Amino acid sequence: MRTRLLALTASLAACLCAPPAYARPLPSLVTGFTDPILESPSPGVREAWLGRVVGEHAAVVRINVAWATVARAQPPSPALAADPSWAGYDWSTTDVAVADAVAHGLTVQLTLASPAPAWEEGPHRPSSAPRGSWEPNPGAFASFARAAALRYSGTYTPPGATAALPRVRYWQAWNEPNLSIYLTPQWRKVGRGWAPESPFVYRDLLNAFYAAVKAVQPDALVLSAGTAPYGDPPGGERMPPAQFVRNVLCLGEALQPEPCPHPALFDILDHHPYSVSGPFFRAFNRDDVAIADMPKLIVPLRRAERLHLVGGARHHQVWVTEVSWDSSPPDPQGVPIAEQARWLEQTLHLLWQQGVSTVLWYLIADQPPIPSYAASYQSGTYYIDGRPKPSATAFRFPFVVDRVLGRAGGSRSLAWGRAPVAGARVTIEQRLHGAWRVLRTLSSGSSGVFQASLRVGRGAVLRALDGSEQSLVWRVE
Amino acid sequence: MLLRSRLRFVVAVASLGLLVAPGAAGATKVIAPPGNSGVSQYVEVVPGAGGSVPVGSAGKHGPVLSPAARRRLEASGPSGKALVAFAQQTGVPAEHGKAGAGSGSGPGSSGSSHSPGSSHSASSSSKGAAKGAAQLPAAVPASAIRSGGPAGGGLGWGLYAALGAIVLAGAGFFLVRRRSA
Numbered sequence: 273m274r275t276r277l278l279a280l281t282a283s284l285a286a287c288l289c290a291p292p293a294y295a296r297p298l299p300s301l302v303t304g305f306t307d308p309i310l311e312s313p314s315p316g317v318r319e320a321w322l323g324r325v326v327g328e329h330a331a332v333v334r335i336n337v338a339w340a341t342v343a344r345a346q347p348p349s350p351a352l353a354a355d356p357s358w359a360g361y362d363w364s365t366t367d368v369a370v371a372d373a374v375a376h377g378l379t380v381q382l383t384l385a386s387p388a389p390a391w392e393e394g395p396h397r398p399s400s401a402p403r404g405s406w407e408p409n410p411g412a413f414a415s416f417a418r419a420a421a422l423r424y425s426g427t428y429t430p431p432g433a434t435a436a437l438p439r440v441r442y443w444q445a446w447n448e449p450n451l452s453i454y455l456t457p458q459w460r461k462v463g464r465g466w467a468p469e470s471p472f473v474y475r476d477l478l479n480a481f482y483a484a485v486k487a488v489q490p491d492a493l494v495l496s497a498g499t500a501p502y503g504d505p506p507g508g509e510r511m512p513p514a515q516f517v518r519n520v521l522c523l524g525e526a527l528q529p530e531p532c533p534h535p536a537l538f539d540i541l542d543h544h545p546y547s548v549s550g551p552f553f554r555a556f557n558r559d560d561v562a563i564a565d566m567p568k569l570i571v572p573l574r575r576a577e578r579l580h581l582v583g584g585a586r587h588h589q590v591w592v593t594e595v596s597w598d599s600s601p602p603d604p605q606g607v608p609i610a611e612q613a614r615w616l617e618q619t620l621h622l623l624w625q626q627g628v629s630t631v632l633w634y635l636i637a638d639q640p641p642i643p644s645y646a647a648s649y650q651s652g653t654y655y656i657d658g659r660p661k662p663s664a665t666a667f668r669f670p671f672v673v674d675r676v677l678g679r680a681g682g683s684r685s686l687a688w689g690r691a692p693v694a695g696a697r698v699t700i701e702q703r704l705h706g707a708w709r710v711l712r713t714l715s716s717g718s719s720g721v722f723q724a725s726l727r728v729g730r731g732a733v734l735r736a737l738d739g740s741e742q743s744l745v746w747r748v749e
Numbered sequence: 750m751l752l753r754s755r756l757r758f759v760v761a762v763a764s765l766g767l768l769v770a771p772g773a774a775g776a777t778k779v780i781a782p783p784g785n786s787g788v789s790q791y792v793e794v795v796p797g798a799g800g801s802v803p804v805g806s807a808g809k810h811g812p813v814l815s816p817a818a819r820r821r822l823e824a825s826g827p828s829g830k831a832l833v834a835f836a837q838q839t840g841v842p843a844e845h846g847k848a849g850a851g852s853g854s855g856p857g858s859s860g861s862s863h864s865p866g867s868s869h870s871a872s873s874s875s876k877g878a879a880k881g882a883a884q885l886p887a888a889v890p891a892s893a894i895r896s897g898g899p900a901g902g903g904l905g906w907g908l909y910a911a912l913g914a915i916v917l918a919g920a921g922f923f924l925v926r927r928r929s930a
Contacts, residue, residue: 451790502793510790546791548780556795598784606784647787 300719301620301690302630303667304332304378306594307652309637311335311369318369322376324654325636328668329692332379334593334632335369336447339416340387340404342366353415354484356423357431363423367437370424374438381442381495381593381632382424384417384481386454401456407473408455414480417443421488444495444593445481448544449474450516451500452509459507466506471519475536478520482537482584494584496520498542498593499569502560512559513543514568521576529579539585541573544594544634551618563595563619566626589629595619596634596651599661602641603650613662613744616653617670621688624721633667662744668692671736671743673726685726685748687712691738694720703733703745 305325310333312318325333345360347353352360366382373380387404394407422428426439449455449470457473459466474497482494503512518524522532547553547562555562561569570590576582597615598606607615616633623631638652650656653664671689691698698716701708711734716722728734728748736743778795785791 448790453790500790502791504794546782548782548791548793556793560793562793597782600784603784605786644787646785650784 297717298721301624304330304632305636306334334381340389346391354418356419383444385447405456410476410480414484417484421485446497448500450511493539495540496538498544514559522581537583540589591630593632594634598650603645613666616666620670669743691716696738699737
């Protein structure tokens with residue numbers, strides 16, 4: 273009796289002491305950029321753009337390492353292939369890019385990807401397979417990954433240098449492996465039909481990479497390659513991403529477990545959900561994955577976790593390391609400049625709602641229109657000359673207000689945002705009769721993310737303020 | 750005798766029409782993200798209701814998007830509706846250059862996802878094809894939609910030629926057999 277009373281009292285105390293749901297910090301949203309300009313050989317260019325990245329309150333930058341670009345010669349032995357100081361490797365571009373990013377207080381995510389050196393491709397490469405894509409040697413890739421993980425372990429000092437290179441904690445194996453441009457073969461002929469092949473080629477690469485990196489840095493985090501959003505029918509040059517990921521996770525079409533002698537090993541699932549329309553647009557095809565379709569990847573991931581068909585972290589994070597739209601100006605066919613900003617904010621919110629914890633926008637700086645606007649990217653939050661677009665503010669201080677269905681069948685407005693500084697007091701204001709009036713004041717919490725129900729209707733004009741910073745104006749639709 | 754020769758001629762012509770007509774009418778459409786019609790790795794292949802349609806003549810050839818595709822776009826908001834309106838109002842610009850199926854000419858110079866070196870001739874062509882089209886809502890660039898897919902395009906007029914050839918062949922065969930009997 274006494275024991276029961278004690279247990280009841282303890283439970284009651286726990287319930288009273290636990291913070292109410294609305295007061296618990298909301299899941300965080302980390303942001304950053306993927307942009308080749310951050311790997312520029314010019315120190316001045318890197319400095320200028322890293323400064324803007326910091327000004328955007330971004331935390332992560334993704335830096336790409338092309339295997340064939342670093343490996344200038346064939347290693348004479350596996351030992352040298354895994355040696356960060358081997359003379360056949362040219363790490364110069366990566367060294368300065370990583371060092372500068374870390375010097376600006378940024379977290380680096382390093383992607384080791386194609387093209388594979390010719391000598392590390394599989395035999396009998398068809399002439400149709402892009403160079404550097406054909407059945408890359410997993411063992412060789414692991415050696416290369418080990419060399420990189422050692423070089424950026426935080427304890428390695430290059431010959432002639434006076435200080436160790438900074439540490440990189442986030443590592444990614446390959447890029448968009450569901451595209452033949454980066455990995456082949458995508459399919460193999462079986463009778464008169466086609467069977468997936470690239471998921472299994474990729475899983476071997478991923479697992480070898482994972483083992484190599486973890487052997488050097490056990491607490492590093494390994495990302496699976498970001499998958500491209502759309503595929504082709506069987507036999508085509510692209511595999512739909514949901515199908516690709518299910519196969520990597522040893523799951524069938526109905527998410528039933530498949531034979532899995534070597535479960536995939538990674539800690540973070542990544543995807544690139546470029547959309548052919550706005551952020552709420554869902555892909556036409558079942559296994560294609562646009563921004564609003566992330567459950568097509570997350571549901572199989574959680575199922576694989578429950579069935580122990582995937583290794584690495586017990587609960588895998590989900591990241592998006594590329595997403596964006598070109599803006600007009602400057603791209604005449606891009607999304608209107610104000611629309612780009614609005615879509616950016618909606619994208620951050622929608623991805624966050626679906627459980628994505630980190631979003632890297634593709635490009636901080638517009639690219640020059642070479643060879644043309646259509647074949648280059650003007651999706652930066654800044655123009656090429658350094659002027660900010662409205663999307664720069666949208667990225668720094670995203671703020672959206674959606675009409676949502678209420679419990680009683682009506683609708684209400686729900687504001688969501690991410691303050692530039694976590695924990696700051698945020699004020700939401702409404703413009704009425706030409707003047708701004710405070711509607712709500714709340715704390716952004718430790719994650720910086722805030723959310724509030726507002727009694728405003730369609731057409732309401734709102735903004736959020738965080739001390740000296742303010743969001744773009746949002747009109748409720 | 751003359752009638753039989755004429756019938757044989759009709760059957761031969763109809764059969765020839767069947768031979769030259771392209772295969773099944775499984776036409777698809779390819780939609781690129783706004784502003785990136787020259788980058789094939791991120792295009793979405795969409796089920797189509799017919800073949801490629803010349804700009805400005807969509808009304809004569811029926812819908813350019815399947816009902817399911819149209820409903821999906823319309824449900825995605827103002828931009829999707831504008832995309833549907835554009836497609837149905839102006840038809841689909843003819844596909845130029847390589848169809849969008851990730852058929853990049855090679856990896857880029859770095860490990861990044863984007864390979865400027867693998868751009869296609871479709872880049873300027875797709876924008877050129879939009880000229881003369883109806884004024885687009887600002888959110889929907891003309892280059893967003895182009896006809897064709899991995900198979901290189903739908904039947905278009907060829908569908909009607911094939912159907913006509915089939916009808917003629919059937920009629921001719923019937924008449925020949927009846928005559929023989």
